[in-house]
Structures are given as structure tokens and as C-alpha cells.
Amino acid sequence: MLITRSARRTGIGRYAWHPACVSPGLWVCLLVSALVVAPLMTLHELGTLRGFWSEPGGPFGYLRHNW
Numbered sequence: 001m002l003i004t005r006s007a008r009r010t011g012i013g014r015y016a017w018h019p020a021c022v023s024p025g026l027w028v029c030l031l032v033s034a035l036v037v038a039p040l041m042t043l044h045e046l047g048t049l050r051g052f053w054s055e056p057g058g059p060f061g062y063l064r065h066n067w
Helices: 002-009 012-046 059-066
Strands: none
Touching: 002 012, 012 059
């Protein structure tokens, strides 16, 4: 409902611009969570980062799938 209302209220150009403004924030959030938060949480829980960076479902796989 909110998306439809926003599209009706603004023009199509401005409506298309809004997601483009949000995307850089999403990318920064993905990078911080994959490259800072996840290693810290793994280190806290397991005491080591062995295999963390090379796992197929590790941080690089997370970034690739969510980018």
C-alpha cells in the first residue's frame, strides 16, 4: 500500500530515484555485517576464525548472494 501510494504521489522519475538513494546504504550495511560483525561474532563464539574466510557460505558468499 505504501509503495503504491508513493508511486501515485510522485512522478515515475522521482519514484525510481528513491530506491537508488537507498542502495548505497544497503551495500555499506552488507559490507560491515559480512566483514566486521560476522568475524567478530565467530571469533567470540568459536575462539578462532579458522575456515571462516574460505567457506562457500562464508562472508564472500554472503556478499555475492545479497549484492
